[in-house]
Amino acid sequence: MANLIEYERVRKIYNSGNDEVIALEEVSFGVAPGEFVTVVGRSGCGKSTLLKITAGLLPVTGGAVRVAGVPVQAPLTNIGMVFQSPVLLAWRKALDNVLLQIEARGLNVGAYRKRALELLELSGLRGFENKYPNELSGGMQQRVSISRALIHDPSLLLMDEPFGALDAITRDEMNLELLKIWSESKNTVMFITHSIPEAVFLGDRVVVMTPRPGKVAEIMTIDLPRPRTTALRDDPKFIGYMRKIRESLGVQ
Template identity: 50%
Template structure:
């Protein structure tokens, strides 16, 4: 359903102080699939997500969704960034309603949906508060509600739990899987946490740096529903181990070189 074909991104002009952030990315993502993107910092994960979102056009190649070329942000896509990026002067409810408001669809059904989402996220009591009155984790939950309010078929998430403490992060990951199980949608999720990448994914896309390319795509054959207790499962360990190998190289080989 999402087809990325030969996508590349160059910032500035190459050979003249420019940066090649992505090179020859080919990836097909199925409807209702959860794909996680992992790779070292600067390998182009955020850039790839921005290309899929339509916020930035690719310098090379193409991205299509259901056969339509992506040229601008689409109404069937929701985005969550690493920082909550809420409007500081608006209430939490107004922030969550924002996508519906700008699409001219801020009706009673949308308001009911916003309320339900706030309840699921455990912040219903803060609907009339301003963002600064909430903790970082609560603000990020509001940002996730905002991305879901217009019920998009595609959810793009760029290290959405990166700023949260480890415990809240695990809870939010499982919560996201619960939301997905109730209303399956296509999710592309960027993370630098290997356990998070494995627990969420149908497939983990491991990227290599400079220029950003796909190093390997790993199928995660773990049953759903999932939880972090599965980190002892042999399939979890196989996937996590392979991702580590791809990112850090094989320990043995490195010691051979050093000694």
């Protein structure tokens, strides 16, 4: 089947004053429909840049990105996006923050209420629908923002370090929740992370990026069974993948 996303020799140069920063150089790979691809690399290697280019929020300097065969030239409206911080509206309850996505799209809010409640329940937020963001923990707020990104059932979900601010235990739990939701929806996911174990635990494939300018150092297929379980983290294969990625990143 044809790839849903196709990166072809993508280059990105930022110009600020006389300064040029080469953020991405010759990035080429594809993402299949329904695939969960994680991207791992050091800070500043161009991961967020790649995601913003995919969403049509930034233009490329060279090369091309195609989504469903169409070159990305303007912001994509039919995708879901999750950022590092939850960006919820403080004066709206959890449920109403999820439904914001529906309102913004001019869809019938009443028709999506049931689905919003289902997503919140699936994210472990049953009973918290009517709480305001300041009554929720950081992890719970992020679950609300993930539910919001999924409510219109986007075929493509772009996530930029959504769990970066969470403690390790909550993060592991969120990984499991996310996989549960993904296995139900079967959408395509591009997930950016700093965390090597997170990249391996979630991904069908891990794209390892070099330090700036960001290039693809290696693409690793993660041959571990699904559903992924916590016990897999101790599996010698899991540990082997982590070692290979550390080597690829040049981590001492």
